[in-house]
Amino acid sequence: xxxxxxxxQYKKYFSSLIQKERKAEMxxxxxxxxxxxxxxxxxxxxxxxxxxxxxxxxxxxxxxxxKLVRGSGLPDNEISNGDVVIISKEKPIGNEEQATVxxxxxxxxxxxxxxxxxxxxxxxNLRLDLYSNDxxxxxxxxxxxxxxxxxxxxxxxxxxxxxxxxxxxxxTPINYTKVLNTKQELIVQKALNSNDIxxxxxxxxxxxxxxxxxxxxxxxxxxxxxxxxxxxNTAVDNILEKLQSLEVPSTRIGNPVRMDENLLNLxxxxxxxxxxxYQQANGIxxxxxxxxxxxxxxxxxxxxNRRGLSDQKIIQLASSKKPYRGIxxxxxxxxxKWIKIQQDINKNFEEAQALQEAAIxxxxxxxxxxxxxxxxxxxxxxxxxxxxxVCIDEATQSTEPEALIPLVKGRKWILAGDHQQLPxxxxxxxxxxxxxxxxxxxQAELPExxxxxxxxxxxxxxxxxxxxxxNFYQNQLKAHPSVxxxxxxxxxxxxxxxxxxxxxxxxxxxxxxxxxxxxxxxKEEQLADSHSWFNREEIALTKEITDALLSSxxxxxxxxxxxxxxxxxxxxxxTLKDYHVEIKSIDGFQGREKEVIIxxxxxxxxxxxxxxxxxxxxxxxxxxxxxxxxxxxGNPSTLQSNPVYKSFIENLQxx
Ligand SMILES: Nc1ncnc2c1ncn2[C@@H]1O[C@H](COP(=O)(O)OP(=O)(O)OP(=O)(O)O)[C@@H](O)[C@H]1O
Numbered sequence: 001x002x003x004x005x006x007x008x009q010y011k012k013y014f015s016s017l018i019q020k021e022r023k024a025e026m027x028x029x030x031x032x033x034x035x036x037x038x039x040x041x042x043x044x045x046x047x048x049x050x051x052x053x054x055x056x057x058x059x060x061x062x063x064x065x066x067k068l069v070r071g072s073g074l075p076d077n078e079i080s081n082g083d084v085v086i087i088s089k090e091k092p093i094g095n096e097e098q099a100t101v102x103x104x105x106x107x108x109x110x111x112x113x114x115x116x117x118x119x120x121x122x123x124x125n126l127r128l129d130l131y132s133n134d135x136x137x138x139x140x141x142x143x144x145x146x147x148x149x150x151x152x153x154x155x156x157x158x159x160x161x162x163x164x165x166x167x168x169x170x171x172t173p174i175n176y177t178k179v180l181n182t183k184q185e186l187i188v189q190k191a192l193n194s195n196d197i198x199x200x201x202x203x204x205x206x207x208x209x210x211x212x213x214x215x216x217x218x219x220x221x222x223x224x225x226x227x228x229x230x231x232x233n234t235a236v237d238n239i240l241e242k243l244q245s246l247e248v249p250s251t252r253i254g255n256p257v258r259m260d261e262n263l264l265n266l267x268x269x270x271x272x273x274x275x276x277x278y279q280q281a282n283g284i285x286x287x288x289x290x291x292x293x294x295x296x297x298x299x300x301x302x303x304x305n306r307r308g309l310s311d312q313k314i315i316q317l318a319s320s321k322k323p324y325r326g327i328x329x330x331x332x333x334x335x336x337k338w339i340k341i342q343q344d345i346n347k348n349f350e351e352a353q354a355l356q357e358a359a360i361x362x363x364x365x366x367x368x369x370x371x372x373x374x375x376x377x378x379x380x381x382x383x384x385x386x387x388x389x390v391c392i393d394e395a396t397q398s399t400e401p402e403a404l405i406p407l408v409k410g411r412k413w414i415l416a417g418d419h420q421q422l423p424x425x426x427x428x429x430x431x432x433x434x435x436x437x438x439x440x441x442x443q444a445e446l447p448e449x450x451x452x453x454x455x456x457x458x459x460x461x462x463x464x465x466x467x468x469x470x471n472f473y474q475n476q477l478k479a480h481p482s483v484x485x486x487x488x489x490x491x492x493x494x495x496x497x498x499x500x501x502x503x504x505x506x507x508x509x510x511x512x513x514x515x516x517x518x519x520x521x522x523k524e525e526q527l528a529d530s531h532s533w534f535n536r537e538e539i540a541l542t543k544e545i546t547d548a549l550l551s552s553x554x555x556x557x558x559x560x561x562x563x564x565x566x567x568x569x570x571x572x573x574x575t576l577k578d579y580h581v582e583i584k585s586i587d588g589f590q591g592r593e594k595e596v597i598i599x600x601x602x603x604x605x606x607x608x609x610x611x612x613x614x615x616x617x618x619x620x621x622x623x624x625x626x627x628x629x630x631x632x633x634g635n636p637s638t639l640q641s642n643p644v645y646k647s648f649i650e651n652l653q654x655x
């Protein structure tokens with residue numbers, strides 16, 4: 001594993017990887033711009049169409065500001081302050097001048113150019129495209145820089161092994177016997193008593209998020225201020241939901257449109273609505289709107305109109321009621337009135353802003369537990385807050401610099417994850433080292449007193465768990481008795497029903513929890529403009545199996561269909577569009593579970609080429625989503641060229 005001499009070396013190493021990834025992200029956006037229509041890209045939240053641009057003066061550092069407005073309001077989008085964007089009339093080609101997002105409202109987005117903006121941006125019907133989520137890269141670099149002020153975290157990051165020898169003591173007893181198993185309880189106790197860092201290794205279904213939420217509850221009881229983060233909004237909501245059920249008061253930071261609507265009451269935005277300072281600020285915003293309306297009756301003291309005169313001079317000349325250098329006295333009066341209203345607006349604006357900031361500050365100060373994504377942990381809102389503890393869930397899906405964004409805000413660190421499941425997504429081949437998470441690096445270095453593994457799983461029948469247990473978890477996992485033998489037949493409502501195809505009927509009704517269906521005749525196919533694969537025969541087979549499951553009275557929401565290839569996923573979705581079953585890529589199913597899972601592996605060739613199925617972490621995630629039945633479709637001749645798949649198929653055949 002990578003070790004670092006000093007923080008300068010660390011900074012150099014990661015800054016270079018971050019820059020490479022940033023470049024790859026820009027290429028990704030350009031590629032997507034070429035592939036998708038403008039509307040499709042807007043639907044993905046990465047473009048905004050039909051904007052009108054106008055000059056908004058200059059900003060700090062002499063940048064040129066342009067305000068882009070859409071009267072009907074901006075659509076939901078993932079574009080944030082600090083992101084790099086490009087403006088075009090139709091389809092951008094990539095050589096457009098780049099600008100940075102400065103602020104956003106419901107109807108407008110203001111961007112800054114370093115040079116005089118291209119003339120085009122002051123027109124109508126403009127298209128804005130996200131070019132890079134620069135803010136996250138910037139926050140990563142800032143986090144690395146702030147390590148200089150955090151000697152202890154720095155020591156861990158440099159893997160200073162002397163630290164690891166420090167003994168931890170388990171002084172604080174806890175009592176969660178009724179709700180956690182012995183190992184989960186012990187892990188809560190160890191993490192609670194750790195002086196610095198603790199890793200919770202949670203294989204599939206072992207209650208990693210559950211254990212983490214009881215740990216957070218314990219921190220809360222000890223009056224600690226805790227920052228809880230995860231790489232995605234879904235993962236943040238997942239833990240927040242558990243915290244809510246444990247009655248741990250928490251505040252969620254982030255854009256409400258990307259949150260689970262059942263948790264919206266915990267969002268900062270919703271909490272703000274009830275705050276008296278915020279309500280007062282809203283009153284002032286309304287007043288500002290009225291003042292702006294009133295201002296429209298007068299002459300704006302801008303550009304050409306004022307001919308270089310200061311505000312004070314215009315007011316003075318207006319009261320003298322005489323024309324000045326060709327400006328009529330009436331016009332001077334109207335400009336003076338406009339200036340006075342503007343001064344009033346500015347004063348109110350400052351007051352409203354101060355009240356709003358005070359309201360935010362008071363809510364965040366009172367919130368013991370704050371939940372947000374890793375990236376948003378670096379937002380301005382949390383700039384001055386230091387947390388007693390930072391907890392990251394799904395930490396094995398965060399790159400190291402991304403995990404640092406929340407970690408540098410705390411003085412004690414808890415990371416929960418499973419490095420045997422999917423690693424962080426990295427776009428640049430040259431930055432592939434970023435796919436080793438900090439959790440994975442620590443796991444290789446930390447001694448037993450800083451890490452523990454959860455071993456009882458509450459999801460899978462023991463046969464479904466077996467292969468992953470042997471190959472990825474050294475047989476440490478045990479299926480809890482409540483799930484170890486559960487099958488489809490025990491599921492309320494399940495009623496085996498004859499199906500027209502006896503072979504399919506046998507698959508659905510067999511008592512075996514894991515079934516492999518060979519599909520020798522399936523052909524793998526690829527479209528000319530895509531790297532992804534599909535397999536029509538496997539789609540037909542998946543459809544038949546789903547039909548048979550549904551005719552045996554299984555609910556659609558109990559069935560999940562997984563395929564590693566996007567093309568196969570989208571074709572399955574259109575074939576089964578009225579079935580209401582969930583169909584996703586493996587990555588989309590991490591952290592999820594279903595009573596029955598059908599996996600379509602797609603690859604079928606004479607060369608034994610299995611593409612990215614070679615990544616066993618992907619296989620591990622796919623195999624560990626089903627509770628009662630796992631049905632795998634694939635071409636055994638192709639798959640058996642790989643020793644892991646070979647042993648998997650042989651094991652099943654021998655059962
Ligand atoms: N001690 C326990 N007793 C009973 N059920 C439990 C216990 N711990 C966890 N569970 C249940 O096991 C399931 C999985 O828990 P959880 O979501 O916390 O696991 P996870 O390890 O985070 O899962 P994943 O592998 O999806 O990341 C949940 O339904 C949870 O309620």
